[in-house]
Amino acid sequence: MKKTHTLLFMSSLKFRDIELNLVQLIKKKKNLSSIFVVNTEQEKDFYLKKFSKYIDKIIVLPNEFDFLNKNNFGENIQQEALKLEKKYKMTINRIFLEDRTIGRGFHSTGGINHPETKLSKVTHKEILYLAVNRINFWEQTFKKYNVKLTLNLAPSVAILAKSMKIKTFNLNIAKFEKRLLWSQSPSTEPDRLVKEFKKNKNIKCKEVEIKDPHYNHAILRRDLIKMFSYKDAIILSIRSFLQSIKGNIKGHRKGKNIVIFSELSYIWRRRREYYYLKKIINTNLSNIRKKKIKYIYFPLVTEPETSLHGIAYDFFFQLAAIQMISRDLPANFKLVVKEHLPAIGRRPKDFYKQIIELKNVLIADPLEYGISYINHSSAVALVTGTAGWEASAIGVPVISFSKYNTYNFLDHVYYVNNPDETASIINKIIEKQYPNKKSIRDGALMYYSYRAISVESKNRIPFTSWERAKNSLTDKKLLNKLYKDMRI
Numbered sequence: 001m002k003k004t005h006t007l008l009f010m011s012s013l014k015f016r017d018i019e020l021n022l023v024q025l026i027k028k029k030k031n032l033s034s035i036f037v038v039n040t041e042q043e044k045d046f047y048l049k050k051f052s053k054y055i056d057k058i059i060v061l062p063n064e065f066d067f068l069n070k071n072n073f074g075e076n077i078q079q080e081a082l083k084l085e086k087k088y089k090m091t092i093n094r095i096f097l098e099d100r101t102i103g104r105g106f107h108s109t110g111g112i113n114h115p116e117t118k119l120s121k122v123t124h125k126e127i128l129y130l131a132v133n134r135i136n137f138w139e140q141t142f143k144k145y146n147v148k149l150t151l152n153l154a155p156s157v158a159i160l161a162k163s164m165k166i167k168t169f170n171l172n173i174a175k176f177e178k179r180l181l182w183s184q185s186p187s188t189e190p191d192r193l194v195k196e197f198k199k200n201k202n203i204k205c206k207e208v209e210i211k212d213p214h215y216n217h218a219i220l221r222r223d224l225i226k227m228f229s230y231k232d233a234i235i236l237s238i239r240s241f242l243q244s245i246k247g248n249i250k251g252h253r254k255g256k257n258i259v260i261f262s263e264l265s266y267i268w269r270r271r272r273e274y275y276y277l278k279k280i281i282n283t284n285l286s287n288i289r290k291k292k293i294k295y296i297y298f299p300l301v302t303e304p305e306t307s308l309h310g311i312a313y314d315f316f317f318q319l320a321a322i323q324m325i326s327r328d329l330p331a332n333f334k335l336v337v338k339e340h341l342p343a344i345g346r347r348p349k350d351f352y353k354q355i356i357e358l359k360n361v362l363i364a365d366p367l368e369y370g371i372s373y374i375n376h377s378s379a380v381a382l383v384t385g386t387a388g389w390e391a392s393a394i395g396v397p398v399i400s401f402s403k404y405n406t407y408n409f410l411d412h413v414y415y416v417n418n419p420d421e422t423a424s425i426i427n428k429i430i431e432k433q434y435p436n437k438k439s440i441r442d443g444a445l446m447y448y449s450y451r452a453i454s455v456e457s458k459n460r461i462p463f464t465s466w467e468r469a470k471n472s473l474t475d476k477k478l479l480n481k482l483y484k485d486m487r488i
Helices: 019-030 041-054 064-070 077-088 124-144 155-163 193-199 215-226 230-250 253-257 260-280 285-291 318-328 351-356 370-375 386-394 422-432 437-452 476-486
Strands: 006-009 033-038 057-060 147-151 167-173 179-183 294-299 333-338 361-363 379-382 398-400 413-415
Touching (some): 019 041, 019 147, 019 476, 033 041, 064 124, 077 124, 077 155, 147 155, 155 167, 179 476, 193 437, 230 253, 230 260, 294 318, 294 370, 318 379, 333 370, 351 361, 370 386, 379 386, 398 422, 413 422
Parallel strands (some): 147 167, 294 333, 294 379, 333 361, 379 398, 398 413
C-alpha cells in the first residue's frame, strides 16, 4: 500500500484567519493529508473544538519541562549535540538562534530585558539536551508521516526540513503595499527577487514614492501606544497576574513557564522607558527641516522578535553599528536614531544613555513615522528592517550591516563586510549625491520585481486575535492566488 504524503504546518499569528482554509486548498489540489503541530494541549483543544473539520491530525510539541524533570541526559549530551552539528553543518546555537528557549542570540543583545521564563534559566547542558530532543522530535515526525511539504515553520525547524529535502514555504507580509509573499528560505526573503529583477532589467518603471508607513505598522501602532498609558498598564498587570495563577492551577505548560514578576516588571518598565525616551528626545522632523540638517537615519529594530524584517545571523549589536557610523560621519552630518515602539522596555540598561553620549547622534521622536525620516535622509543605515526596503525602493542609499538583506544586490546598497569600511562607504554616498538617476531607476525596478513575486491582499484586514477578527468570509480569490504563487 502506498504511503500517504503529508502537509505539515504550524500556526502563524499573522495568518490565522486564512491558514486553515489555505491548508484545505493545498490538500485538495495535491492530494495530501495534513498534520498541524501546536505548542500546547490547550491550543490543541481550541482547534479541535472550533476547527476539527480542517485538520486530519494535531500533534503537540513535547513538553520541555517533562524532558528536564527526567534529568537523564548524562555526560554524553555534548557528543550527541556534536554529531547533530556535524550532520547539519552548523552549530546548535546557529540553528536555534531565534528560538526563545534554546537560542539566546537576540535575547543576550538588544532583547535582554524581554520577559524571562523558567525555561530561560536552564544551564548550557540542559540547553543542549533540549536542542537534541527537539531535533530528534522533528526528524522522527518528518519521517514517520512522510512529510513532503511544510508551511510556516519556525526558522530553526525550516533549516531541518530543508536539509531533509522537504519543501518549505513560509507566508510573509510583503514589505510594500497590502501584499503577501512566499519564501522558501529561513534566512533570505524573498528568495526569488534577484532572479525576477534580472528578468525585468529592460522594463521601464515609474519612480517610486512612499509617503505613508507600512499598513501593518499603522494598524498595530494604536495598540502599542495604548500600552504606555497608566490605565492600560494596570489592566495588563492584572490580566497577566490572573492568567499566571489560572495557568499554574490548571497545570498549563505556558502558565508554568511564566515568571510573573518578570512579566509585571516588563509592563511597567516599558511604560517607564517610553516616558524616559520622550524626555531625552533631542530632534524631530520639524527641527531637522528648519535647520537643514544633513543626516543618516538609523531605525532600531526589535529584538528578539522578527516580524517584517529577516533574521541577521551575522550581526547582532545595533549599538556597535551606531558607533561605527558615528565614528566616520563628517563634521557637517548627524546620525538620527529612532526607536521601534515594540522594542521599548527590552533594551539593556543604559542603552539610550550610551547612544546620547555620541554627540553627533540625535534621538528622534519614536511616535513620528520612519518613512518621513527616510525621505529626507542622505542614507539609511540598519541591521535589518522594512526601512531598508523602503529606502532602496525610492533610491535612497542604504548602509547594510547584514548580508542577509535581500536587497544588498542593488548598487546603491552598501554591505558592511568589514567593520572599518563605514568611512569609505559614507564618502562614496556623499560623492555620488543620492538619490540619483540610476538609484531611482534600480529602486523602482526592485519594487516592480517585488510586486511581481507577491500577491495582492488589499481586502484583507490584518489578524491580531480571534476576538477581533473581522474577516468573516474567506477570500477564495486570494487563496487561489496564494496557491498558484507557491508553484508546487
